[in-house]
Amino acid sequence: MxxxxxxxxxxxxxxxxxxxxxxxGNFNSxxxxxxxxxxxxxxxxxxxxxxxxxxIAALHYSHTSSxxxxxVFGRSQSFVPGVPTNIQFMVKDSKKYATTGGWGxxxxxxxxxxxxxxxxTCFPCHNQVKARDLVLTRYAP
Amino acid sequence: MxxxxxxxxxxxxxxxxxxxxxxxGNFNSxxxxxxxxxxxxxxxxxxxxxxxxxxIAALHYSHTSSxxxxxVFGRSQSFVPGVPTNIQFMVKDSKKYATTGGWGxxxxxxxxxxxxxxxxTCFPCHNQVKARDLVLTRYAP
Numbered sequence: 001m002x003x004x005x006x007x008x009x010x011x012x013x014x015x016x017x018x019x020x021x022x023x024x025g026n027f028n029s030x031x032x033x034x035x036x037x038x039x040x041x042x043x044x045x046x047x048x049x050x051x052x053x054x055x056i057a058a059l060h061y062s063h064t065s066s067x068x069x070x071x072v073f074g075r076s077q078s079f080v081p082g083v084p085t086n087i088q089f090m091v092k093d094s095k096k097y098a099t100t101g102g103w104g105x106x107x108x109x110x111x112x113x114x115x116x117x118x119x120x121t122c123f124p125c126h127n128q129v130k131a132r133d134l135v136l137t138r139y140a141p
Numbered sequence: 142m143x144x145x146x147x148x149x150x151x152x153x154x155x156x157x158x159x160x161x162x163x164x165x166g167n168f169n170s171x172x173x174x175x176x177x178x179x180x181x182x183x184x185x186x187x188x189x190x191x192x193x194x195x196x197i198a199a200l201h202y203s204h205t206s207s208x209x210x211x212x213v214f215g216r217s218q219s220f221v222p223g224v225p226t227n228i229q230f231m232v233k234d235s236k237k238y239a240t241t242g243g244w245g246x247x248x249x250x251x252x253x254x255x256x257x258x259x260x261x262t263c264f265p266c267h268n269q270v271k272a273r274d275l276v277l278t279r280y281a282p
Contacts (some may be wrong), residue, residue: 019220020161022174022204025218031270032161032281061274061281063163070275072269077166081281136210140173140202141223 004119005089005106010110012057012089015041018087019140022063022079028061030081033137043139050100050133054092055116058137060112084111090126090135101127101134144238145260146230150177153198153230155276157161157181163204171222174278184280191274193243195233198268199278201226226250231267231276239249242268242275248271 015034023029035043039054050056064082086109094102105122107114126134157174164170176196180195192198205223227250235243246263248255267275 009280015157016155016174016175017158019222020171020202022163022171022220023218024220025216028162031164032158033160059281061161068270072266075166077164077168079163079165080279081160084282128213129209134178136213138221140200141225 005104006109006113007090009055014138019137023128028063030063031058031060047132052092052094056090058088103134146232146245147254150196160278169204171204172199172201174199188273191233193234199229201279244275
């Protein structure tokens with residue numbers, strides 16, 4: 001079983017924005033991707049290498065039609081975060097997480113970590129983007 | 142002509158996240174809504190009243206299919222920020238912007254402010270949400 005992130009890093013809700021994301025299909029999510037200071041610095045320097053201590057957080061919510069916005073705009077077009085679905089983290093520690101490219105992966109729903117079997121599915125996808133140090137999300141200007 | 146925001150508030154890209162948003166239709170946008178410290182504090186206290194000095198920023202990008210993410214996931218489902226389209230601001234100054242509910246509105250595309258005729262269209266919609274001090278975006282947990 002891979003080593004994974006079992007505790008939510010403190011203060012993540014106050015971190016700076018990396019980007020935003022919308023996933024259709026089973027995910028049906030609208031998300032904010034945030035980074036701690038080390039992660040943001042690495043992104044702004046090109047995002048090809050993240051130092052130990054860098055953490056990236058993905059806050060996911062259900063992709064939900066906003067009736068109140070649609071009413072104001074007079075058009076049905078607006079989607080906003082609905083219920084929070086999960087929060088995911090990538091924590092860089094090249095020793096602790098050596099077997100998964102130096103990154104520990106974490107997934108929390110209702111504050112509870114997912115189990116190792118679930119987390120095992122993170123690395124194979126992330127490992128496809130070696131040029132960006134296994135980080136899928138690009139920095140939004 | 143209403144008074145509007147003609148200069149981009151400094152440092153906005155480092156502000157904390159209020160929420161994210163997806164607009165279909167003509168907008169076709171994916172956005173991050175950020176707030177300066179005064180705005181975030183007001184949001185976390187309920188968001189029914191924003192003090193002078195509060196600023197809310199909406200960073201809009203084209204809602205763009207991510208071919209590289211879809212390839213990694215093996216499914217066509219992922220949308221990310223494409224080209225930046227505009228940045229909008231709401232600046233609270235109850236004296237300066239008294240005629241528009243205490244808020245100055247600004248819209249910048251390629252760093253250039255929109256003209257007064259365009260900005261005139263902001264207030265009537267925002268003025269429909271008086272219970273939240275004219276702020277449409279709700280805080281995402």
